Amino acid sequence: MQNHPIQNKQRRIEVTMRDLPLHCPTPLMRLWNSHPRVFLPIEDKGEALCPYCGTIYTLKDGIEKKHT
16 A cells, blocks of 8 residues: 555555455545444455445455465
């Protein structure tokens, strides 16, 4: 994520594997208490939508391939 505060009005945010587990709002959002914290499963599809504010998170590194 970016190293400066993000306004919750931004609707698309790129995250990396280092940002996982992903939750919205993120610690870098200025209005961190704008809605309840919700953890978002982004690992499988590489993208997640916050059900509260509609922010779309995209995994910058892509989907991590799991070894079976």
